[in-house]
Amino acid sequence: MKLTGSEILIECLKREGVKHIFGYPGGVVLNIFDMLYEDKDLKLILTRHEQGAVHAADGYARATGKPGVVLVTSGPGATNTVTGIATASMDSVPLVVITGQVPTMLIGNDAFQEADIVGITRPCTKHNYLVKDVKDLAEVIKEAFHIASTGRPGPVLIDLPKDVTVGKTDFIWPEKVGLEGYKPKYEGNKWMINQAAHLIEKARKPVIVAGGGVIISGAYKELKELAEHTQIPVTTTLMGIGCFPETNKLSLGMPGMHGTYYANKAIQESDLLIALGMRFDDRVTSKTDSFAPNASIIHVDIDPTSIRKNVRVDIPIVGDVKRVLTDLNKALKTEIKGQWGAVRKAWLKQIDEWKKERPLTYTKSDTTIKPQYVVEKIYELTKGDAIITTEVGQNQMWAAQFFKYDVPRTFLSSGGLGTMGFGFPAAIGAQLAFPDKLVIDVAGDGSIQMNIQELATAVLNKLPVKVVILNNGFLGMVRQWQELFYGERYSYSHLDIVPDFVKLAESYGAAGLRATKPSEVEDVLKEGLFKIKKTVFMDFKVDWKEKVYPMVPAGAPIDHMLFEEDEAKEEKKKKLKVVK
Amino acid sequence: MRHTITLLVENKFGVLSRISGLFSGRGYNIESLSVGEEIDPKYSQMTIVTTGDDLIIEQITKQLNKLVDVIKVTDVTEFEHVEREMIIIKVTPKPEKKSEVLNLAGIFRGRVVDSSENTYTIEVTGDEKKIEAFIGLMKPMGIKDLVRTGKVAILREGYKK
Numbered sequence: 001m002k003l004t005g006s007e008i009l010i011e012c013l014k015r016e017g018v019k020h021i022f023g024y025p026g027g028v029v030l031n032i033f034d035m036l037y038e039d040k041d042l043k044l045i046l047t048r049h050e051q052g053a054v055h056a057a058d059g060y061a062r063a064t065g066k067p068g069v070v071l072v073t074s075g076p077g078a079t080n081t082v083t084g085i086a087t088a089s090m091d092s093v094p095l096v097v098i099t100g101q102v103p104t105m106l107i108g109n110d111a112f113q114e115a116d117i118v119g120i121t122r123p124c125t126k127h128n129y130l131v132k133d134v135k136d137l138a139e140v141i142k143e144a145f146h147i148a149s150t151g152r153p154g155p156v157l158i159d160l161p162k163d164v165t166v167g168k169t170d171f172i173w174p175e176k177v178g179l180e181g182y183k184p185k186y187e188g189n190k191w192m193i194n195q196a197a198h199l200i201e202k203a204r205k206p207v208i209v210a211g212g213g214v215i216i217s218g219a220y221k222e223l224k225e226l227a228e229h230t231q232i233p234v235t236t237t238l239m240g241i242g243c244f245p246e247t248n249k250l251s252l253g254m255p256g257m258h259g260t261y262y263a264n265k266a267i268q269e270s271d272l273l274i275a276l277g278m279r280f281d282d283r284v285t286s287k288t289d290s291f292a293p294n295a296s297i298i299h300v301d302i303d304p305t306s307i308r309k310n311v312r313v314d315i316p317i318v319g320d321v322k323r324v325l326t327d328l329n330k331a332l333k334t335e336i337k338g339q340w341g342a343v344r345k346a347w348l349k350q351i352d353e354w355k356k357e358r359p360l361t362y363t364k365s366d367t368t369i370k371p372q373y374v375v376e377k378i379y380e381l382t383k384g385d386a387i388i389t390t391e392v393g394q395n396q397m398w399a400a401q402f403f404k405y406d407v408p409r410t411f412l413s414s415g416g417l418g419t420m421g422f423g424f425p426a427a428i429g430a431q432l433a434f435p436d437k438l439v440i441d442v443a444g445d446g447s448i449q450m451n452i453q454e455l456a457t458a459v460l461n462k463l464p465v466k467v468v469i470l471n472n473g474f475l476g477m478v479r480q481w482q483e484l485f486y487g488e489r490y491s492y493s494h495l496d497i498v499p500d501f502v503k504l505a506e507s508y509g510a511a512g513l514r515a516t517k518p519s520e521v522e523d524v525l526k527e528g529l530f531k532i533k534k535t536v537f538m539d540f541k542v543d544w545k546e547k548v549y550p551m552v553p554a555g556a557p558i559d560h561m562l563f564e565e566d567e568a569k570e571e572k573k574k575k576l577k578v579v580k
Numbered sequence: 581m582r583h584t585i586t587l588l589v590e591n592k593f594g595v596l597s598r599i600s601g602l603f604s605g606r607g608y609n610i611e612s613l614s615v616g617e618e619i620d621p622k623y624s625q626m627t628i629v630t631t632g633d634d635l636i637i638e639q640i641t642k643q644l645n646k647l648v649d650v651i652k653v654t655d656v657t658e659f660e661h662v663e664r665e666m667i668i669i670k671v672t673p674k675p676e677k678k679s680e681v682l683n684l685a686g687i688f689r690g691r692v693v694d695s696s697e698n699t700y701t702i703e704v705t706g707d708e709k710k711i712e713a714f715i716g717l718m719k720p721m722g723i724k725d726l727v728r729t730g731k732v733a734i735l736r737e738g739y740k741k
Contacts, residue, residue, distance in 0.1 A: 130594070147648060181650050304645070305642040305646055
């Protein structure tokens with residue numbers, strides 16, 4: 001039977017198990033949208049901006065592990081997806097983005113709403129396609145889903161000219177993909193894994209650094225087994241948050257620029273780093289020359305290019321973290337008879353001392369709302385049972401620091417690209433995937449305004465996303481850097497006009513709440529999170545002077561950290577001088 | 581250090597831009613690049629000459645391997661291999677130097693492929709040293725124009741990898 005390109009697309013999406021598409025219509029995709037008009041199995045979530053559509057699909061994918069699907073038109077519709085695609089690419093999120101294109105005969109003519117989106121997205125997709133012949137369409141879609149979701153996942157873009165959406169051909173669903181140049185390696189090298197086991201046996205001060213790859217491969221059980229069996233402490237990178245329970249005694253929290261003192265200290269003092277599904281981002285390592293100076297490094301990653309890109313590695317293992325850890329745990333149990341508890345006693349004691357010496361903390365206040373207090377309260381009230389998305393900046397770091405994540409896929413944040421405006425649409429995607437879960441976007445007043453139009457999407461689809469705005473009137477992280485490193489010259493980081501978020505939410509049909517005093521925080525959260533069953537904006541007027549601590553200044557070794565206490569001492573000194 | 585890397589790639593549109601884009605996007609050098617169809621027209625063969633320290637070359641080969649359209653990457657520098665480049669050079673020797681140019685072309689097994697009243701156009705094939713030597717000898721004769729194919733390379737048979 002002959003089908004049109006649009007029919008083939010819809011049929012293929014269904015066979016891939018797609019239930020929701022995020023998108024926005026336009027001229028060249030009208031044939032596809034017409035197919036969706038009466039389709040009961042495939043629902044399109046109409047966002048209010050194409051960037052919002054991609055972030056929503058991204059949030060959906062991060063929360064479920066399944067590829068998110070986007071459908072937009074050509075030209076501006078396509079170019080508006082670029083930030084979203086780059087965000088997903090940096091964080092290894094599986095997406096299939098379908099963009100309309102002008103008819104093949106017009107390509108290259110600077111036609112109305114034409115953009116070379118395949119050229120534009122080449123460096124920020126895992127792979128992309130321009131389909132010139134409807135006969136290739138089914139195979140391309142099959143390949144796109146396969147590439148997006150296997151190996152190190154990532155976004156794949158399919159550019160679909162209008163004439164291809166009406167062209168007819170026999171529909172043949174390819175059972176298999178035949179990609180000669182794409183064969184991700186899942187099994188780790190056995191010899192290397194054995195070497196790793198022996199290094200672990202010899203190590204006295206080992207640390208596991210677990211990244212997003214542990215979540216993607218679903219290796220939580222294996223990681224926990226490794227850590228608990230060998231009594232090795234675990235630090236989870238921003239992307240790895242949730243892959244190891246933060247309430248576990250062996251958890252060190254997050255490492256790096258705004259990581260915990262004890263995570264950074266442990267890395268710097270360690271004699272063995274076991275890096276799992278992470279890529280030694282500069283926000284983790286800071287100055288690479290002085291990163292973990294005494295440690296041997298075992299690096300497990302499914303992407304060979306991640307290995308030896310930023311730091312030297314002693315035992316490189318290319319493979320899927322879950323399979324490698326399964327083999328490693330087996331090797332550790334059968335080949336090595338270690339008295340792990342006794343061997344690790346001194347090291348764990350040292351780490352406990354560091355934990356006591358410099359815990360994550362902030363100065364509480366009765367008069368102004370501390371942003372950390374709001375995040376802490378959310379944790380307390382939800383008992384950790386929520387999906388948290390974040391925007392980017394101070395809100396993101398506080399959400400990472402002051403909420404304890406025990407479950408994978410519950411902290412959704414733009415780590416690599418650092419995209420402001422990510423959290424709200426991502427929360428919409430996550431809420432769609434888990435309608436009964438509490439989904440909370442921890443936002444700043446700057447970031448939330450970058451995709452605030454998606455309020456309509458949330459309200460229209462009855463998605464009870466909770467948006468917590470830590471409102472300090474500033475682009476807080478920029479302000480923090482300006483205060484610390486630019487002599488308090490707040491160049492264009494003050495927002496001057498911030499909308500009345502309560503009224504704004506209400507104007508879209510969402511609920512709006514506000515707290516201006518610490519005593520109001522709990523009531524607002526209780527009402528917003530639990531009582532109100534629809535989209536809510538909670539506006540917390542927080543202390544604008546608050547900074548994210550600890551902090552490693554750019555370019556310094558990661559154990560050279562700034563702390564809030566030091567700042568307080570400095571202030572005192574200044575005041576004393578004035579008195580004299 | 582200079583490396584010669586050969587690639588087997590899908591013969592599809594856009595492959596060349598993926599590869600050149602990878603080099604420019606990550607700040608790697610391309611000294612020369614040549615492409616041609618394989619025996620099976622489904623594939624193309626590429627030879628890229630690039631420079632960088634060991635870590636960069638390792639990244640380049642890994643990054644190339646990561647591209648979906650790239651089927652095989654070989655850094656032939658590490659193995660016994662044969663490499664050749666062809667140049668076509670147009671020289672304008674003074675009348676008294678004309679026979680010397682022809683002599684030199686003969687020594688280098690070059691061929692005169694075109695001549696006019698004042699010019700010889702000579703084709704020379706060889707490895708890098710030979711090509712550079714020939715260009716060096718032609719310089720004093722007066723080079724009017726010069727085109728080069730870029731290197732192509734192939735592994736020698738019978739040498740274990």
